[in-house]
Amino acid sequence: KNKKFYCLEMFPYPSGRIHMGHVRNYTMGDVVARYKSLKGFNVLHPMGWDAFGLPAENASRENNLSPMKWTKENIDQMKKQLKMLGLSIDWSKEIATCDPSYYKHQQELFIDFYNNGLISRKETYVNWDPVEKTVLANEQVINGKGWRSNALVERKKLYQWFLNITKFSDDLLDGLKNLDGWPDKVKLMQKNWIGKSFGCEIIFDIDNTDEKIKVFTTRPDTIFGATFLAISPDHKISKKFYQNQDFLKFKEISSKIGTTEEAIALAEKHGFDTKLKAKHPFIKNKLIPVYIANFVLMEYGEGAIFGCPAHDQRDFEFAKKYNLEIIQVVKSDGEKDTLPYTSGGKIINSDMLNGMDVEKAKIEVIKKVENLKIGKKKIQYRLKDWGISRQRYWGCPIPMIHLKNGQIVPVDKSELPIKLPDNIDLKSSGNPLENHKDWKRTIYKKTGEPALRETDTLDTFVDSSWYFIRFC
Ligand code: ANZ
Numbered sequence: 001k002n003k004k005f006y007c008l009e010m011f012p013y014p015s016g017r018i019h020m021g022h023v024r025n026y027t028m029g030d031v032v033a034r035y036k037s038l039k040g041f042n043v044l045h046p047m048g049w050d051a052f053g054l055p056a057e058n059a060s061r062e063n064n065l066s067p068m069k070w071t072k073e074n075i076d077q078m079k080k081q082l083k084m085l086g087l088s089i090d091w092s093k094e095i096a097t098c099d100p101s102y103y104k105h106q107q108e109l110f111i112d113f114y115n116n117g118l119i120s121r122k123e124t125y126v127n128w129d130p131v132e133k134t135v136l137a138n139e140q141v142i143n144g145k146g147w148r149s150n151a152l153v154e155r156k157k158l159y160q161w162f163l164n165i166t167k168f169s170d171d172l173l174d175g176l177k178n179l180d181g182w183p184d185k186v187k188l189m190q191k192n193w194i195g196k197s198f199g200c201e202i203i204f205d206i207d208n209t210d211e212k213i214k215v216f217t218t219r220p221d222t223i224f225g226a227t228f229l230a231i232s233p234d235h236k237i238s239k240k241f242y243q244n245q246d247f248l249k250f251k252e253i254s255s256k257i258g259t260t261e262e263a264i265a266l267a268e269k270h271g272f273d274t275k276l277k278a279k280h281p282f283i284k285n286k287l288i289p290v291y292i293a294n295f296v297l298m299e300y301g302e303g304a305i306f307g308c309p310a311h312d313q314r315d316f317e318f319a320k321k322y323n324l325e326i327i328q329v330v331k332s333d334g335e336k337d338t339l340p341y342t343s344g345g346k347i348i349n350s351d352m353l354n355g356m357d358v359e360k361a362k363i364e365v366i367k368k369v370e371n372l373k374i375g376k377k378k379i380q381y382r383l384k385d386w387g388i389s390r391q392r393y394w395g396c397p398i399p400m401i402h403l404k405n406g407q408i409v410p411v412d413k414s415e416l417p418i419k420l421p422d423n424i425d426l427k428s429s430g431n432p433l434e435n436h437k438d439w440k441r442t443i444y445k446k447t448g449e450p451a452l453r454e455t456d457t458l459d460t461f462v463d464s465s466w467y468f469i470r471f472c
Pocket residue numbers: 197216217218219222295296297298299300301302303304305306307308310311312380
């Protein structure tokens with residue numbers, strides 16, 4: 001009772017045999033564990049297995065071995081090898097994520113999170129491999145093609161489960177302050193990943209229609225330099241052009257550049273002129289063209305921007321290519337600025353803003369926009385909710401069921417664990433649980449009506465997000 005505790009918890013992927021990386025890590029852990037226990041700590045030094053995941057599915061396809069059997073054999077082999085090293089591991093606390101006695105708790109956590117609004121189901125764009133019939137991570141898309149099938153990857157809309165981590169953006173950002181001893185570059189990476197931006201929304205009226213386009217900007221001070229609007233190919237206004245031959249050509253060129261944010265940012269800028277004109281909110285009778293552009297992401301802000309070529313690199317490249325107006329509205333102290341000029345300075349060519357510095361002008365424009373009720377101040381995060389569903393067999397089943405009336409509800413906790421079936425066909429393409437002949441058919445306990453199980457499983461990073469609690 002009076003002892004201090006110290007935990008050193010290990011969680012390798014059971015890939016087959018241990019390699020020198022394991023030996024190195026677990027030797028260091030062993031040294032610390034022994035040192036701490038000599039210092040009088042009560043040390044918890046267990047070992048567990050992050051045992052779900054794709055390699056087991058692939059191996060079983062190749063060798064006709066069930067993923068469970070393949071995984072168990074690997075665990076036995078690695079355990080034997082680790083024991084030979086004489087590490088001070090407490091094997092009585094061993095766990096594996098593919099064991100129903102582990103994942104039943106994960107399913108319970110899922111239901112609790114769901115009931116508390118921390119999990120949701122949303123339709124989003126995914127990288128879709130049409131041959132493997134599965135979702136690919138960005139890293140699995142190579143030059144726009146699937147890493148295994150080599151098929152051209154499509155952007156497809158799919159319902160997916162999400163952990164609503166964006167609810168915690170500010171907490172995560174504040175928490176970085178408490179990470180004493182962490183390298184600054186790691187903290188900076190985390191900060192940029194959360195990506196908090198201050199700016200505002202501005203609503204533009206479209207000439208001759210009732211349509212409006214809302215943009216997000218971090219540079220409202222440059223509004224007088226706005227010479228075009230650009231919307232994402234997935235924006236709802238873009239949908240009107242989905243039958244247009246020129247749009248289809250544009251779309252084909254854009255789809256070849258890959259789907260990662262980085263690829264999109266670096267790719268050549270392409271646009272499609274909608275021929276729509278937006279009314280400038282502060283310059284009477286000024287109309288600016290509306291383009292659909294490949295560099296505008298639907299997943300960020302409003303999926304629409306105002307372009308200010310004089311002060312933004314991408315907008316500058318775009319304006320050069322399509323011969324759009326370039327109006328300088330920020331000036332440095334020097335003689336002549338090279339455009340695009342992206343630093344601070346004094347505002348010019350901007351009516352009531354002239355002479356202000358950038359920061360003051362931002363505040364001024366936000367105030368004006370709010371007074372006119374055509375927008376408001378906005379804090380925008382780059383962080384996205386975490387997509388946790390996978391169309392895979394070898395993962396933790398999501399404990400939700402689909403009712404006839406379209407409702408999706410958690411299973412009754414008394415039914416947990418929802419176990420994976422053993423008799424699975426991994427040879428055919430698509431989601432194995434979806435294809436299984438009867439696994440998904442179930443009964444809604446509350447009413448006795450027939451229902452269908454969710455056939456997606458959880459990303460293995462969910463399994464390895466809470467093992468330290470299970471060990472304890
Ligand atoms: C006008 C403007 C003028 C901008 C200027 C920049 C410079 P961060 O810092 O990453 O938040 N933007 C907004 N939504 C976008 C989207 N969905 N896809 C691509 N670009 C988008 O960047 C915010 C800036 O990125 C916004 O400010 C917008 O361009 C662009 F001289 O608005 B700016």
